Amino acid sequence: MSMDQIVDGQDEVSCDVLVIGGGTAGPMAALRAKRRNPNAKVILLEKANVKRSGAISMGMDGLNNAVIPGHATPEQYVKEITIANDGIVNQKAVLKYAQNCYGVIQELDSFGIRFRKTENGDFDVKKVHHIGAYVLPMPNGETVKKALYRQLRRAQLLITNRYMATRLLKNADGRISGVIAVNTRTAEFLVVRAKAVILCMGAAGRLGLPTSGYLYGTYENAANSGDGYAMAYHAGAALANLECFQINPLIKDYNGPACAYVAGPFGAYTANNEGARFIECDYWSGQMMLEFFNELQSGKGPVFLKLNHLHEDTIAEIEATLHKVERPTRGLFQEGRGGDYRRDMIEMHISEIGFCSGHSASGVFVDDFARTTVPGLYAAGDMASVPHNYMLGAFTNGAVAGEDAAEFADGVDYGDFDMGEVEAEKARVLAPTKREDGIPPNQIEYKTRRLVNDYLQPPKVTRKYTLAQARFAEARDDLENRMVARNAHELMRALEAHSILDCADMAAFASLYRTESRWGLYHLRLDHPEKDDENWFCHTLLSKKDGRMTCEKRDVDPYVVPIAEEERGLYDQQRIRATA
Amino acid sequence: MPLASYETSVPVTVDNDKCIAEKGCTVCVDVCPLDVLRISDLTGKAYMRYDECWYCMPCEADCPTGAVTVNIPYLLR
Numbered sequence: 309m310s311m312d313q314i315v316d317g318q319d320e321v322s323c324d325v326l327v328i329g330g331g332t333a334g335p336m337a338a339l340r341a342k343r344r345n346p347n348a349k350v351i352l353l354e355k356a357n358v359k360r361s362g363a364i365s366m367g368m369d370g371l372n373n374a375v376i377p378g379h380a381t382p383e384q385y386v387k388e389i390t391i392a393n394d395g396i397v398n399q400k401a402v403l404k405y406a407q408n409c410y411g412v413i414q415e416l417d418s419f420g421i422r423f424r425k426t427e428n429g430d431f432d433v434k435k436v437h438h439i440g441a442y443v444l445p446m447p448n449g450e451t452v453k454k455a456l457y458r459q460l461r462r463a464q465l466l467i468t469n470r471y472m473a474t475r476l477l478k479n480a481d482g483r484i485s486g487v488i489a490v491n492t493r494t495a496e497f498l499v500v501r502a503k504a505v506i507l508c509m510g511a512a513g514r515l516g517l518p519t520s521g522y523l524y525g526t527y528e529n530a531a532n533s534g535d536g537y538a539m540a541y542h543a544g545a546a547l548a549n550l551e552c553f554q555i556n557p558l559i560k561d562y563n564g565p566a567c568a569y570v571a572g573p574f575g576a577y578t579a580n581n582e583g584a585r586f587i588e589c590d591y592w593s594g595q596m597m598l599e600f601f602n603e604l605q606s607g608k609g610p611v612f613l614k615l616n617h618l619h620e621d622t623i624a625e626i627e628a629t630l631h632k633v634e635r636p637t638r639g640l641f642q643e644g645r646g647g648d649y650r651r652d653m654i655e656m657h658i659s660e661i662g663f664c665s666g667h668s669a670s671g672v673f674v675d676d677f678a679r680t681t682v683p684g685l686y687a688a689g690d691m692a693s694v695p696h697n698y699m700l701g702a703f704t705n706g707a708v709a710g711e712d713a714a715e716f717a718d719g720v721d722y723g724d725f726d727m728g729e730v731e732a733e734k735a736r737v738l739a740p741t742k743r744e745d746g747i748p749p750n751q752i753e754y755k756t757r758r759l760v761n762d763y764l765q766p767p768k769v770t771r772k773y774t775l776a777q778a779r780f781a782e783a784r785d786d787l788e789n790r791m792v793a794r795n796a797h798e799l800m801r802a803l804e805a806h807s808i809l810d811c812a813d814m815a816a817f818a819s820l821y822r823t824e825s826r827w828g829l830y831h832l833r834l835d836h837p838e839k840d841d842e843n844w845f846c847h848t849l850l851s852k853k854d855g856r857m858t859c860e861k862r863d864v865d866p867y868v869v870p871i872a873e874e875e876r877g878l879y880d881q882q883r884i885r886a887t888a
Numbered sequence: 889m890p891l892a893s894y895e896t897s898v899p900v901t902v903d904n905d906k907c908i909a910e911k912g913c914t915v916c917v918d919v920c921p922l923d924v925l926r927i928s929d930l931t932g933k934a935y936m937r938y939d940e941c942w943y944c945m946p947c948e949a950d951c952p953t954g955a956v957t958v959n960i961p962y963l964l965r
Binding site: 309311312356357359360361365366470493494520521522523524525526529530531561635636637640644645695728745748749792797800801809 | 890891896918919920921922923927928929938940941942943944945946949950958959961962964
């Protein structure tokens with residue numbers, strides 16, 4: 309039998325803690341759950357292969373948000389992230405991250421992941437943010453996934469690769485009781501009975517369509533198709549501030565970071581066609597992206613990353629990092645274009661939209677224990693709502709989730725679930741395989757994502773958004789009634805098309821709900837252009853109630869780190885002013 | 889509606905002289921995040937079956953014999 313042929317089959321397993329997603333947060337969550345309760349059965353379930361899955365498949369060039377004693381304080385970091393997010397943060401969760409992340413850095417160090425140090429042996433922290441210094445280069449950052457995998461093997465964690473989770477199961481009380489998953493190469497089902505489930509399923513990175521038109525040429529790992537967001541939504545969990553889109557400044561066409569965090573500390577900067585700086589700070593905030601967008605559209609566009617004024621040794625060092633870690637094919641791209649950082653500025657563009665708390669704030673709503681609003685369900689990493697989280701946030705909050713989930717699981721019995729629900733889900737999943745004829749998943753995906761670009765890409769306009777909703781409804785009709793999948797691989801793509809369309813609908817709905825502008829370009833509404841603190845200084849929570857999408861306001865919890873009035877607008881002044 | 893196939897130039901190439909898939913090696917197939925590589929029934933060698941590539945490079949980096957090459961997909965080049 310050849311791979312990808314559809315097989316009829318179903319297995320059932322049970323565990324105390326199920327972690328879904330083996331990228332960054334997931335492995336750390338699984339390790340910490342097992343450490344907290346060595347008797348617990350912990351399973352790590354992954355759509356691809358844990359060895360190379362997730363956003364850091366080929367490693368990471370540095371920590372972007374390291375709060376290291378002597379360089380920054382947790383309180384200072386909380387203040388920075390609060391201001392960068394226009395005040396809409398759950399400070400308790402950000403503070404907990406800031407307090408815990410140094411311990412995680414030390415743990416990663418013990419895994420063999422090295423961080424750059426000065427001649428004195430101190431961490432060589434760089435400044436990229438507006439206020440504080442939190443960027444720490446990783447000279448052997450390409451080894452991250454291998455180091456993590458060694459730890460998973462050492463802890464003898466159970467790893468299940470090539471299974472895509474599709475729906476969560478709950479008991480009559482609304483507590484999590486398990487998950488339904490489907491094998492991506494055979495379409496066989498796996499029902500996992502679990503006392504606690506941790507979602508670490510990454511960004512919704514296949515939402516907008518890259519300008520290249522290549523479906524998989526996304527900023528995020530294209531495997532991160534928003535499955536976690538969709539699954540949490542269908543389970544009734546609340547999702548926070550989805551209208552705060554992720555939009556990043558990237559190498560045009562290549563669609564990967566250039567990257568200002570690597571090159572910036574050495575003197576590189578974002579420039580216009582005159583080679584001149586136009587923003588104060590290259591840190592990726594919505595306000596910075598708005599100035600980037602304005603320059604791109606202006607007569608001084610497009611926008612570039614400028615390195616060619618730097619010393620040869622400096623350029624060589626930056627180039628070595630860019631071409632070795634995170635997205636090593638940057639070197640191949642440069643070579644193909646005949647580009648040279650010594651001579652040319654790098655042409656930049658803005659990315660397609662996505663959901664990703666790693667860089668913005670849109671995610672499944674969690675508290676400072678990574679708990680979602682559904683009992684027994686946790687979320688961490690790019691899909692959870694702790695903002696500007698990056699890789700270190702995924703590790704740190706993954707650890708928090710793992711520990712709390714292990715304790716939670718220890719105090720409860722397995723929950724029941726309705727077998728009828730399992731059968732209904734199997735029928736939903738397999739529907740595209742039962743049709744002889746129809747529309748292939750790649751066409752439905754392309755159309756959905758093209759509509760996302762046409763109508764949802766900021767600046768946002770109400771009428772465009774309502775048109776998008778009408779077009780999405782048509783695409784959904786095709787998806788549910790006419791999509792065809794001829795093998796198990798195509799079935800995975802079909803299920804991803806479901807996640808993508810769910811995320812597109814959520815992006816439209818959440819954006820229409822918040823009738824103001826906030827977070828710079830991320831939520832710039834041309835027909836509601838002002839920030840309206842009186843009515844909208846709050847989170848928005850989107851959830852599924854009685855089968856329908858709803859949104860509600862939720863107060864921002866009282867700050868634990870006060871922000872002075874004069875500090876609140878620091879990120880609003882990104883544009884360099886003309887000086888006399 | 890009948891389906892038609894759509895030709896694309898695939899970004900990942902395999903040097904059949906170096907590939908040892910016929911000896912049971914499946915490293916590149918195993919590590920791909922998008923699961924786009926397969927072993928050919930015909931040649932016994934690895935090949936790119938689905939043009940759904942993030943040009944991320946684990947297949948090339950982890951291949952024990954250096955048989956796999958990742959290129960930038962044509963539309964981005």
